Amino acid sequence: MARRRRRESPRVDVDMTEDEAAYLKTVMSEELRVTGEAIEVAEEEIERVFKSPIVRDLEELLERGWFWFTVIPSKPKEED
């Protein structure tokens, strides 16, 4: 069987405390039912990420799985 490329085999890790994970699981499972369609991602948004200079510079390393994407809270305004 052909081996799947890493980018097509997404893995989601959540790095948080048990309490935070329980909270997130609860609210996300509720919201998923009502916001499922709202979280479809526009192709333009994906294009925008791939046009980011660092993603273009590191494209091969991303393909190899040596870099990956992380979702993190935006910094509060006063920390910007």
Added chain:
Amino acid sequence: MAWHERVVRFRINTHSIRVALRTARLLEAVMGGRFDIAISTKNFILLDCDDKSAIELFTEFCRGLCREYASRGFMYETPHGFHFVLLKFMSFPRWRTFYRWLLRMMDEEPELEDIIDRAHIEACLRRGYATLRLVQLRRYLMIDETGEVIFYE
């Protein structure tokens, strides 16, 4: 509790940009705040310089790394500082050893604290990987294997 206080430790890692963006949008819908997309690695060195006035010293330090490791590096500018990526693959133990060595260097040479963000290095070691937000980044310069600097327009 403000949303960012509650979720400040949330970090969702994925190799799929589609999963990352969907997760960010979902979290924004649920939490009401904003989420950024970043890139992370545990095999390449990422360094932050939060003091824009220290750019010359930061560049010199990065040139030294490029020469030492005979590798290229890219530097990016954001409104708040500079970020450097050394294009030298390291095993995770070697990556960790580098950051620990850098912290020891900063202890011995406190002036390094002026050009390299210690908190960023400590966070890298604590999490086991380095992260860089893809927000308002622009190419600043490239350093080749010999330490020669090439500025972007």
